[in-house]
Amino acid sequence: MGPPAGQAQEPALPAPTGKVVLTVSGNISKTNRGNLAVFDDDMLGALPRIHLETTTVVTDGVKRFDGFLMRDLLAYVGADGGTVTAIALNDYVIDIPMEDFSRFDVLVATSMDGTRLLPSDKGPLWIVYPRDDHQELQDIRYDYRWVWQLIELDVR
């Protein structure tokens, strides 16, 4: 017998060589460590680079964020589901509907105003919504989803 229908193995992702900064788990078809997709800075840097400028509820004035689109990351790991659970270094956990990432250009930011985000201050990664471009996003429901110190995404 061949592999069960629908369980065809996708090509594996490259393996990280540096420190792992992001882990993607759950319903993904591309992996590089057991059932997980783990990323170091170089691997994240290979995703298309995007920037956006927006105010935030926790900083003053307009900030420039550089990073990659959440939907590009999710496509890269072959994510299939309705919800992404974002998990932070400080144990903050929140469910985000996957449709946010098709409806809006949601960024996973690696730097703010040209400086790499560090775990001591909102890093290594910060989920950033294009808040100033959409009135709908200027709402507490979305503020919850701006997870800083992001370290893991679980797709369900």
Ligand SMILES: Nc1nc2c(c(=O)[nH]1)N[C@H]1C(S)=C(S)[C@@H](COP(=O)(O)O)O[C@H]1N2
């Ligand atoms: N890692 C992490 N991200 C987080 C939070 C948190 O506690 N930890 N709080 C969330 C909430 S509840 C809101 S409203 C916004 C802004 O948080 P603050 O107003 O408590 O600073 O960040 C979100 N991102």
Ligand SMILES: [Mo]
């Ligand atoms: Mo909040």
